[in-house]
Amino acid sequence: MSTARAERLVNLVLALLSTRQFLAAERIRGIVSGYADAVSDEAFSRMFERDKTELRELGIPLETGRNSGFDPVEGYRIARRDYELGEIDLAPDEATAVALAARLWDSPELTGQARGALVKLRAAGVEVDQNAQTVVEPRVRAEPAFAPLLAAVQKGQAVRFGYRRSGSPERASRTLEPWGVVSWRARWYVVGHDRDRDAPRCFRLSRILGDVMPVGKPGAVRRPPDVNLLELVSVTGGQEPAPAARARLWIADGRAAGVRRRATVVDRMTVGGIQGDVAELDLYFPESAADWIAGHGPDVLVLEPDVLAKSVQDRLELALHHQADRR
Numbered sequence: 001m002s003t004a005r006a007e008r009l010v011n012l013v014l015a016l017l018s019t020r021q022f023l024a025a026e027r028i029r030g031i032v033s034g035y036a037d038a039v040s041d042e043a044f045s046r047m048f049e050r051d052k053t054e055l056r057e058l059g060i061p062l063e064t065g066r067n068s069g070f071d072p073v074e075g076y077r078i079a080r081r082d083y084e085l086g087e088i089d090l091a092p093d094e095a096t097a098v099a100l101a102a103r104l105w106d107s108p109e110l111t112g113q114a115r116g117a118l119v120k121l122r123a124a125g126v127e128v129d130q131n132a133q134t135v136v137e138p139r140v141r142a143e144p145a146f147a148p149l150l151a152a153v154q155k156g157q158a159v160r161f162g163y164r165r166s167g168s169p170e171r172a173s174r175t176l177e178p179w180g181v182v183s184w185r186a187r188w189y190v191v192g193h194d195r196d197r198d199a200p201r202c203f204r205l206s207r208i209l210g211d212v213m214p215v216g217k218p219g220a221v222r223r224p225p226d227v228n229l230l231e232l233v234s235v236t237g238g239q240e241p242a243p244a245a246r247a248r249l250w251i252a253d254g255r256a257a258g259v260r261r262r263a264t265v266v267d268r269m270t271v272g273g274i275q276g277d278v279a280e281l282d283l284y285f286p287e288s289a290a291d292w293i294a295g296h297g298p299d300v301l302v303l304e305p306d307v308l309a310k311s312v313q314d315r316l317e318l319a320l321h322h323q324a325d326r327r
Contacts (some may be wrong), residue, residue: 005034007033008034011032011056012032015032019077021077022063022064022066023075023076024071024073024076025073027077027139028076031303042117047267059315061177062077062078063078063079067281074327083278093287094120109205116280142203143188143206143208145205146188148211148212152214153179155214155218156218156219156221157214157215157220158175158216158220159176159212160173160175160176160215161208161209161210163203163212163214164209174196175195176192176193176194176201177193177221178190178192178221179191179193179223179224179227180192182233184230187205188205190202190203190204190289191232191233193229206253245282245283245305246280246281246282246283247282247283247308248281248304249278249280249281249293249302249303250276250300250303251279252276252298255276255300256299257295259281259293262281263279263281266278283308290315291315293312295317
């Protein structure tokens with residue numbers, strides 16, 4: 001869906017939710033941003049019909065009716081009683097999980113959907129804990145290959161992509177019948193049947209180079225019913241190499257639970273008047289450790305090695321500059 005159409009649909013929903021009266025199509029054309037682009041009455045009619053169908057397919061109930069017996073044409077509205085979710089009772093940990101899910105994705109395709117879910121939850125009166133980072137702080141960025149691979153899985157369609165094996169600069173072409181995309185040990189993998197090797201294989205998304213191209217017709221790929229995707233990843237693609245380095249970190253009390261789970265506390269220290277633990281952590285993937293640690297902001301401080309501390313500082317300064325540019 002194009003951005004312009006998505007914005008028009010949102011504007012249409014807001015307009016129909018904001019009134020108790022039925023709005024005629026011509027009235028909607030005049031007040032909803034986006035319909036003014038229609039070059040003729042026929043073009044507007046086709047556009048409006050498509051939008052109504054789209055909303056109904058999304059599960060948004062459109063009511064039709066007249067405000068009085070004197071109205072010559074029918075109008076449209078969305079009744080809040082039908083649009084809003086029913087009563088939802090979430091436990092504190094469940095509400096926290098919802099908030100974390102919305103914050104987890106740094107991907108345009110997924111962020112909007114998560115935010116939309118939060119909007120509906122708030123409309124239902126559910127208090128969603130936005131301070132869940134005090135318990136666990138995920139900082140996950142979906143790789144560029146994530147969206148096209150997920151789409152291929154949903155369509156049942158094979159794909160072709162370039163791939164770089166660990167420790168090798170060479171690029172190889174792979175043709176895969178994808179069964180699913182899974183996360184294991186903070187890494188994303190696509191699992192499926194490798195046509196080049198005629199065997200099940202998993203590929204790390206961060207090593208996929210260039211575009212993911214669809215191959216063949218949708219519906220041609222079917223996931224075997226007895227396949228455990230996570231088990232395949234753990235056996236064939238998840239062996240961790242020996243740690244390349246050991247880091248010494250300061251972690252603020254009650255913060256960065258994800259770091260704490262992977263680290264070993266060896267001492268106590270106060271930094272800037274804040275108490276915390278000194279912990280040691282083996283770095284299996286030093287190329288991404290700086291991104292992961294920087295994602296925890298001031299709650300984690302690198303004490304050793306100096307090169308890692310400098311890398312984290314550079315990322316925090318870059319984030320600060322980006323934030324300043326937005327203001």
